[in-house]
Amino acid sequence: MTSPKPRHINADVRMRGFADRSTVEVATAWIDDVLPNFSALPVEQVALSDAAGRVVAQEIVSRVNVPSFPRSMMDGFALRGEDTYGATPYNHLQLKILGTSLPGEPFAGHVGPGEAVRIMTGAPLPAGADAVLPVEETELAETNLLAAGQVPPGKHVGQIGEDIRIGDAVIRAARWLRPQDVGALSSIGCAHVQVIRRPRVHVVITGNELLSAGSMASGFHIADSNGPMLAALVSRDGGEPLMSAIVPDRPEQIRAALAQPADIVLVSGGSSVGQEDHVPALLAEMGELAIHGIAMRPSSPTGMGRLGDRLVFLLPGNPVSCLCAYDFFAGRAIRALAGLDKDWPYRRRRARLTRKLVSTVGRVDYARVQVMGDELEPVSVSGASILSSTTRADGFVIIPADSEGYPPGTEVEVYLY
């Protein structure tokens, strides 16, 4: 595709290489530049039980103290700390046991000098008591308590607001809610949470040759594999995939698909410069085709732009190119809009190549590899249409544009799918 352009070209055919390609850096920078214009997704309310994994819209401030009453941190006896002064395993001090305080079932009376109340972890500290003597430092004599250790006032007592105080910011704005965050929200009485609505991502699959996902191939028609893959990627990245029927390679139908409401549009197929590649011209006509053609392999026929309030990504129809273009560009935008970390969600590790990885200066390569212990085996592929190369692969290695590749034995960073 880097051969010289033909001197004469039939305009109808429109089959030619890209006039020039953007670098991966330029394309990424374009996304990061325009994203702020798209980042005002509306807020929606979800039940606490659906809040994990969502991104909170605004700081959540507690209207309550947690705990809202002094409570015991130990199983033992609530008492006045000064009544235990001098108590040791060899010098027991006797106190009168008045009753029991259990979680949710406090002791109703008052603890005076020389008195104690049996208390469980989490139970309210009775009035008059100021400390808890752990059960391990006690013995019993009939119905009386023998203190065998001493505790100062306040010891083993959880004070009001010790965990969370009224006015504390429990969750910062834009926090991705983890399981324990949901627990903390529950403890301050949040039954519902205001979260950023998931970005709605319209997945438009084009191709006259395509049957719906999971269909048996029939004649020269094959099942769409990009639709279910993209839907899973969008969900992983915090977006809500909106799927529609496969769109034939006809301008009027592609135009209608592009116009549907969404925050982001992903178009698979028809993204290059061939006879049936209508999408770039349509996007340029209807909105803005900002980037078309990227110096990378696979995925060079990738485009991106804007259409009204929608970010649009034109992804190659070849499944490996589609995955790679999604990973480099569309996924970044979706994660950013969703309020997640823009960077790849893949774990990284370092490992050593068993064979050389060849690239060409001026182009970024996305090389699929298998991980075998501490070694990386490049997955042999003959083209971007070989989706099984990504199912056999455990991850990928990026060869930057200024590199001709790596000799065998090089330690490189691998991103694990």
Add this chain to the structure above:
Amino acid sequence: MTSPKPRHINADVRMRGFADRSTVEVATAWIDDVLPNFSALPVEQVALSDAAGRVVAQEIVSRVNVPSFPRSMMDGFALRGEDTYGATPYNHLQLKILGTSLPGEPFAGHVGPGEAVRIMTGAPLPAGADAVLPVEETELAETNLLAAGQVPPGKHVGQIGEDIRIGDAVIRAARWLRPQDVGALSSIGCAHVQVIRRPRVHVVITGNELLSAGSMASGFHIADSNGPMLAALVSRDGGEPLMSAIVPDRPEQIRAALAQPADIVLVSGGSSVGQEDHVPALLAEMGELAIHGIAMRPSSPTGMGRLGDRLVFLLPGNPVSCLCAYDFFAGRAIRALAGLDKDWPYRRRRARLTRKLVSTVGRVDYARVQVMGDELEPVSVSGASILSSTTRADGFVIIPADSEGYPPGTEVEVYLY
């Protein structure tokens, strides 16, 4: 809690420390030992669109070739390779263009010597043709093609079965399905996938003091925070949480909850050795209490055992202890049953402590930390009841049992929530 046991004890009160504690290693080994007896979860069928993130029950073998017909890998012209021999940019060879082959719309005729068919990437190779000359190596003269380069037979042609052959194992048994795996399954005509059913995890929250999740605290009653946290953790780890109403600290009600159908039971609260800690005795009576009390902080009042065909985890009611005990033990079992990696799903990195972390030899510590650039700041906490310590924390550091902790400046491994 490591104080000597009291010499006299009122049996009714049952308030004492653990007689002895298991190590984390022993508890983990117990889980790994019993898991094989629990790993026969049934298989269920899901639609392809729901298959990402699920674990396939058995190897999936292709019944079709992908592609099922020879196809072009380039935009260009399908022809007989030998007709291009000798063609260069300075020595054009002329061929007759018969028509066009598009994806899903093949050229119906036959390509003979001196003939060519315009072809798009992915389109079926017409009968008679054996190679594709890329458009960049062609020019047009009226309706004729001028070949300006040469290609051997087979060049730029994707052969039948090149991606996937009939009989190929496309997905191995027990594979966690990634987005591209779902794409590959679609391409071989799988509209449905047999996956391992998610482990059903009954989350039993006990405590007379507890109100349902998200309730406003009222008097001495507080909202349950462990239920929503555990539900989110179980979902994260591939399980299906089964939630029921909060169970009062009464043996007959706890007994009924333990008896409900599930693959795994998590009981929060009542797991220690205090007056209201009924759960361990009930599990021992109804089934097997294999481990009770673990040498770790927090979470020492953790138990585990079996009841019929259910694995049962007794988690402390204190929220931090509950999270930690889940992470160390219950999560491991759930992930394993679900067919996922047993190890923690947290990313790891190395960073340097800004302050010392103190521990006690003989006990594993789970220390919450904040990550600030390349530095780790321990989160100050006064007890296991401070759930906000985990919402403030970015992750945790494990201090092994044989360590007294780390001085400031030590580089340690941190697990990121």
